[in-house]
Amino acid sequence: MEAELSDGLVLPSLSNILLPSLNHFFQYTAEHEAGITQGILTVSLERYRLAHGAPPDRLDTLIPHYLDAMPMDPFSQQPFHYRREGDGYMLYSVSANGIDDGGVEGSSFYKEGDLVFQVRR
Numbered sequence: 001m002e003a004e005l006s007d008g009l010v011l012p013s014l015s016n017i018l019l020p021s022l023n024h025f026f027q028y029t030a031e032h033e034a035g036i037t038q039g040i041l042t043v044s045l046e047r048y049r050l051a052h053g054a055p056p057d058r059l060d061t062l063i064p065h066y067l068d069a070m071p072m073d074p075f076s077q078q079p080f081h082y083r084r085e086g087d088g089y090m091l092y093s094v095s096a097n098g099i100d101d102g103g104v105e106g107s108s109f110y111k112e113g114d115l116v117f118q119v120r121r
Contacts, residue, residue: 081103094114
């Protein structure tokens with residue numbers, strides 16, 4: 001083992017094992033953070049809708065009466081994407097691929113598509 005350490009053979013092997021697991025952990029954590037934040041935004045959107053009869057046209061309308069500050073998408077560090085759709089709306093994160101797919105959910109979270117929450121009325 002000491003010879004393997006001095007030759008540098010063990011460290012690349014350990015990094016090959018650990019780094020993919022850490023990357024998956026951070027993506028999993030960001031996915032859950034995005035979901036929780038979408039829940040907070042949805043509660044604020046629904047409070048606004050109940051007070052005004054319809055959802056807002058823009059998310060920043062919620063500040064300061066329904067939110068103190070605009071929460072950021074953990075994947076992009078930008079505001080979540082929001083689109084009013086009639087009496088409903090779509091709220092989404094760019095997800096792990098970091099690409100705005102226009103609110104289209106992919107078949108695989110880690111490869112394509114957005115993390116979407118939609119209210120249809």
